[in-house]
Amino acid sequence: MSLEDLKVGDSIPELKVTPDKYLPYRYAGASGDFNPIHIDPEFARQVGLPGNILHGLWMMAQVARGSAQLADGDPRALKRLSVQFRGMGFPEQELVVSGTVKEAADGRVVIDTVAAQGDNQVIRNAQAELAAP
Amino acid sequence: MPVKTDAIGKQWPAATYEVGAEKIREYADAIGAGNPVHRDHEAARSAGFRDLVAPPMFCVVYGARAMGPAILDPDVGINLATMLHGSQEFEWDEPVCDGDVIETAATCKEIYEKDGKGFYVFETISTNQDGARTAKGTWTNIVRGV
Numbered sequence: 001m002s003l004e005d006l007k008v009g010d011s012i013p014e015l016k017v018t019p020d021k022y023l024p025y026r027y028a029g030a031s032g033d034f035n036p037i038h039i040d041p042e043f044a045r046q047v048g049l050p051g052n053i054l055h056g057l058w059m060m061a062q063v064a065r066g067s068a069q070l071a072d073g074d075p076r077a078l079k080r081l082s083v084q085f086r087g088m089g090f091p092e093q094e095l096v097v098s099g100t101v102k103e104a105a106d107g108r109v110v111i112d113t114v115a116a117q118g119d120n121q122v123i124r125n126a127q128a129e130l131a132a133p
Numbered sequence: 134m135p136v137k138t139d140a141i142g143k144q145w146p147a148a149t150y151e152v153g154a155e156k157i158r159e160y161a162d163a164i165g166a167g168n169p170v171h172r173d174h175e176a177a178r179s180a181g182f183r184d185l186v187a188p189p190m191f192c193v194v195y196g197a198r199a200m201g202p203a204i205l206d207p208d209v210g211i212n213l214a215t216m217l218h219g220s221q222e223f224e225w226d227e228p229v230c231d232g233d234v235i236e237t238a239a240t241c242k243e244i245y246e247k248d249g250k251g252f253y254v255f256e257t258i259s260t261n262q263d264g265a266r267t268a269k270g271t272w273t274n275i276v277r278g279v
Contacts, residue, residue: 027164029159029163030160030163031194056218058163065166072168073168075168078189080224083220
């Protein structure tokens with residue numbers, strides 16, 4: 001599927017990814033965000049969370065990746081992405097990014113996307129805008 | 134207690150970030166970005182990039198350097214213990230490549246209270262060494278129980 005073929009109402013291919021137990025540590029190192037709620041299960045429980053939670057911006061990066069796969073992952077294709085963080089994501093649970101084409105004209109495509117772990121919609125009202133590179 | 138709004142309009146000094154190939158590879162691995170243009174200099178150049186290129190969301194790495202001082206500024210007065218990342222938007226322009234030097238300036242755009250929560254909206258503008266804009270970010274943090 002390529003950008004030019006997309007029509008309003010089309011579903012985009014789902015992106016499924018299961019972050020392993022140690023992903024938050026690697027992402028913390030890569031991004032520089034060492035907030036203990038992401039990497040210290042004991043600290044997370046002390047502040048009332050069920051355990052250490054995924055970085056919201058890692059989940060946003062999965063929405064970016066799920067959208068950009070429509071352009072074979074070309075980093076020039078993604079022009080804009082907005083997301084709302086509405087739930088906590090957890091390691092060792094599959095994250096599914098799905099979306100529907102909202103606008104498609106003149107080589108630019110707008111996609112409404114959601115990222116969820118089971119019934120838990122961790123990112124909602126996300127919108128990605130892509131253009132052919 | 135109403136939220137302090139004095140910091141609306143405040144801009145912090147631009148933060149500089151020097152982009153390196155290994156940092157791009159490390160970030161690409163952490164998010165699972167599989168395109169070889171994020172790992173191989175030649176693959177990136179033959180795809181038309183100036184050099185090894187960062188995934189778009191790498192803007193959080195160089196942008197965070199500007200956002201840190203803004204969030205921690207006592208003039209803004211965010212209670213970090215009850216802060217959540219509410220929403221995020223980025224717009225991308227010129228791709229970011231190995232060797233680029235990115236300057237990011239953060240501005241406080243809005244502070245308001247709604248349903249007992251404080252909303253703090255910041256904007257970052259990032260430009261490269263040639264003056265080309267690489268990304269614009271809108272960061273909304275929510276503080277519970279203000």
